[in-house]
Every structure is written in C-alpha cells, then in structure tokens.
Amino acid sequence: MASLRLSPSLDALVDALAQLPGFGPRSAQRAAFHLLQDPKRLERLERALAGVRENVRRCKKCRVFCESELCPICSDETRDKSLLCVVESVADELALDASLAWPGLYFVLSGRLNPIDGIGPEEIGLTALVDRIEADVAAGILREVVVATSYTPEGDATAYYLIAAVKKRYPHLRITRLARGLPSGLEIEYTDLSTIAGAVYARRDA
Amino acid sequence: MASLRLSPSLDALVDALAQLPGFGPRSAQRAAFHLLQDPKRLERLERALAGVRENVRRCKKCRVFCESELCPICSDETRDKSLLCVVESVADELALDASLAWPGLYFVLSGRLNPIDGIGPEEIGLTALVDRIEADVAAGILREVVVATSYTPEGDATAYYLIAAVKKRYPHLRITRLARGLPSGLEIEYTDLSTIAGAVYARRDA
Ligand SMILES: [Zn+2]
Ligand SMILES: [Zn+2]
Numbered sequence: 001m002a003s004l005r006l007s008p009s010l011d012a013l014v015d016a017l018a019q020l021p022g023f024g025p026r027s028a029q030r031a032a033f034h035l036l037q038d039p040k041r042l043e044r045l046e047r048a049l050a051g052v053r054e055n056v057r058r059c060k061k062c063r064v065f066c067e068s069e070l071c072p073i074c075s076d077e078t079r080d081k082s083l084l085c086v087v088e089s090v091a092d093e094l095a096l097d098a099s100l101a102w103p104g105l106y107f108v109l110s111g112r113l114n115p116i117d118g119i120g121p122e123e124i125g126l127t128a129l130v131d132r133i134e135a136d137v138a139a140g141i142l143r144e145v146v147v148a149t150s151y152t153p154e155g156d157a158t159a160y161y162l163i164a165a166v167k168k169r170y171p172h173l174r175i176t177r178l179a180r181g182l183p184s185g186l187e188i189e190y191t192d193l194s195t196i197a198g199a200v201y202a203r204r205d206a
Numbered sequence: 207m208a209s210l211r212l213s214p215s216l217d218a219l220v221d222a223l224a225q226l227p228g229f230g231p232r233s234a235q236r237a238a239f240h241l242l243q244d245p246k247r248l249e250r251l252e253r254a255l256a257g258v259r260e261n262v263r264r265c266k267k268c269r270v271f272c273e274s275e276l277c278p279i280c281s282d283e284t285r286d287k288s289l290l291c292v293v294e295s296v297a298d299e300l301a302l303d304a305s306l307a308w309p310g311l312y313f314v315l316s317g318r319l320n321p322i323d324g325i326g327p328e329e330i331g332l333t334a335l336v337d338r339i340e341a342d343v344a345a346g347i348l349r350e351v352v353v354a355t356s357y358t359p360e361g362d363a364t365a366y367y368l369i370a371a372v373k374k375r376y377p378h379l380r381i382t383r384l385a386r387g388l389p390s391g392l393e394i395e396y397t398d399l400s401t402i403a404g405a406v407y408a409r410r411d412a
Binding site: 005006007008009010012013015016017019020021022023027029030031032033034035036037039041042043044045046047048049050051052053054055056064065066067071072089090091094110 | 211212213214215216218219221222223225226227228229233235236237238239240241242243245247248249250251252253254255256257258259260261262270271272273277278295296297300316
C-alpha cells in the first residue's frame with residue numbers, strides 16, 4: 001500500500017479502520033482521508049464511539065446490546081415468554097425480529113463453538129444460556145427453545161451441543177431448529193448444492 | 207435496515223460509520239457490532255481519531271496531510287524543486303509517489319472544479335496554487351508544472367483553467383499533463399472506449 005509515512009497518527013487511524021469487517025488497507029486509507037477532509041466528520045465519529053463506550057451494555061437477560069439493564073425486547077410485556085430463540089449474534093437477532101415471524105424472546109450467543117480455536121461453551125455463553133433455561137423451567141414459563149444457529153459445521157456443532165444439554169436435563173421441553181430449505185426468490189439453478197440437498201431431505205407434503 | 211432501536215448511541219455510531227466511503231447501512235451495522243464485541247477495538251479507534259484530530263494538519267507548501275509545518279516531501283532536500291506536480295487529492299499524491307516516477311514536489315488540490323455545484327478555483331485551492339507558482343517563479347526555482355488531474359470532464363476543466371492561468375502569466379514556463387493511454391496489464395477488449403480513443407490519438411512512433 002502506498003504510504004509516505006506522512007503522519008504516524010494518520011497511519012494509526014488507517015490501521016484501526018482496516019480492522020473493521022468490510023475494510024482493507026486501501027479502503028481504510030480512503031475512509032481516513034474522507035474523515036480528514038472535514039473536521040466535523042472526524043468529531044462526529046469520535047463522539048459516536050465515546051457515546052457507545054459510555055452507554056451501551058449487554059441486556060442482562062438476552063445479552064443483546066442496549067442501554068439499560070433489560071433491553072426493549074425483554075421488557076416488552078406483549079412478547080410470548082414461553083418461546084426462547086437462541087441466535088449466534090445480535091445481527092441475527094435483528095434480522096429475525098425484522099422478519100416479524102418470532103413472537104418470543106431471544107438469547108444471543110457470542111458466535112459458534114469452535115473447539116479447534118479453543119472456543120467452547122463457556123466462551124460463547126452456552127453455559128449462561130443453560131442457566132437461564134434452568135431458571136425459566138423452574139419458574140414454569142418456558143415451553144420451547146428454538147436453536148436458530150446457522151447451517152454451517154460450527155453452527156451445527158453448537159446446535160447439537162445445546163440440544164443434547166437441554167434434552168438431557170428437560171426431556172419434555174420442546175426444542176427445535178429453524179427449517180432448512182430453499183431461500184425465497186432464488187432460482188434452484190443458483191442455489192448451492194448443500195441447500196438443495198437439505199431442502200430435498202426436509203421436503204413436505206403439499 | 208433491521209433495527210430494533212436497541213440503543214440511540216449504537217444507532218448514532220452506525221449512522222456515522224455509514225457516511226464513510228465504502229460503507230452502507232448494512233456494513234456500518236456489521237462494523238459497529240464488531241467494535242462492540244471487544245471494548246479494546248472501540249477504544250483503539252477512538253484514540254486513533256483523537257490522535258488524528260490533535261496531530262494532523264496540512265503541509266503549508268503542498269497541502270498534503272502531515273504533523274509538522276512542512277511535510278516529509280517538501281522538506282526532503284534530495285527532491286527536485288524545479289518540478290511541481292499538481293494532483294487532485296492526497297491519495298493521488300501517494301499513488302504517484304509510490305510509482306517512484308516523480309522526483310519533484312507536489313501541490314494537492316481539494317478535488318476538481320465543478321461550477322454546477324459551486325466549486326470554483328478558490329474552493330479547490332487553485333488560487334493558492336497560482337500564488338505558490340508566482341513565488342517559485344519569482345525565486346527562479348520553477349521549471350515545469352505537471353497537471354496530474356484525471357481525464358474526466360471535471361479533471362479536464364481543472365487542467366484547462368490552470369494551464370490557461372499559468373500560460374497567461376508565464377508563457378515560458380513548461381506546463382504538461384500526464385500521458386493519456388492504455389493502462390498496463392489490461393487487454394484492449396476490457397478497456398473503456400474513451401481510453402482506447404485517447405490512446406489512438408496520442409499514438410507515438412515505435
Ligand atoms: Zn434482552
Ligand atoms: Zn508538503
């Protein structure tokens with residue numbers, strides 16, 4: 001990457017921006033120059049980062065990002081508290097909730113199990129989730145846990161671990177995964193083979 | 207874009223990131239979540255922005271970003287001070303200098319002339335450039351000005367303005383533009399028609 005070592009501060013900003021997903025060294029440099037073009041832009045981003053650092057925390061119950069002890073979803077009295085959906089990330093929760101298909105609550109894991117990289121149940125919050133399920137079962141409010149992890153090897157491993165842990169402790173609690181199948185609006189020709197295979201195995205009566 | 211209005215601070219950060227070139231609302235959200243995943247990332251970017259705000263300024267002579275009155279290029283005694291290259295942006299200067307083809311100095315404009323949007327010679331620094339050329343000519347150190355603006359309508363307009371201004375004042379000063387032609391490593395089939403036409407008109411004896 002072209003760099004004249006014009007300014008160590010500028011280099012540090014380019015390096016920090018280059019760590020963001022979607023940015024490489026080149027686009028990070030372009031973004032840094034864009035910010036430098038106008039001091040107001042720079043200050044706006046700096047203030048926004050400070051605001052997030054000071055105000056944003058994790059919801060005590062579902063671990064989504066929020067600004068109070070409980071997030072707007074967990075404190076929403078119209079939500080069906082007997083349904084718990086387990087997702088891999090805050091982004092997944094936002095996408096699911098935007099689909100308007102889920103009337104229940106959530107629990108956000110920190111990604112997926114990955115034993116090779118030393119990422120176990122404790123690291124992704126599965127232990128905290130099992131504690132929550134235990135408390136909800138004890139309080140008699142839980143009917144179903146939907147494991148909404150992705151259909152990837154790591155997402156599958158995470159789902160299997162959780163399903164096994166729940167079935168062992170609470171054999172009568174309903175535990176499901178999201179349906180696997182063809183995405184809407186995509187021709188079969190352009191769908192990957194593993195998705196097509198999954199849709200064939202999970203075919204249903206019309 | 208999926209948003210649960212979980213946190214006004216988080217929304218403000220996503221909005222600020224979405225202003226960066228290369229980012230849209232979706233990638234800005236992904237970047238914000240990535241930063242929130244680890245407080246160290248957030249603080250690193252915040253510190254980097256503060257560092258830039260406090261330390262980076264424009265070189266007094268060429269207007270590139272730097273941390274002292276004169277940038278490393280302008281204070282480099284081995285540079286040929288009789289050659290001045292005028293570029294549209296700091297990024298263009300970095301790219302030109304990385305090519306190792308330019309032994310002289312630079313002057314960075316703030317973009318290109320665009321009368322329709324009210325961007326005139328004053329706004330992009332052409333007036334300051336003409337002042338600098340005047341001083342360099344008076345001091346007897348300037349031999350050639352290369353106008354390295356892009357071959358776009360606005361880049362052409364900027365070049366024509368500058369060339370006319372210089373020729374009127376200093377008819378004996380050499381003023382050039384970068385060669386127009388085929389880029390290296392690209393087949394003609396994939397080159398845009400205006401570039402091909404430019405290369406034909408500027409063809410030279412082999
Ligand atoms: Zn919550
Ligand atoms: Zn300079």
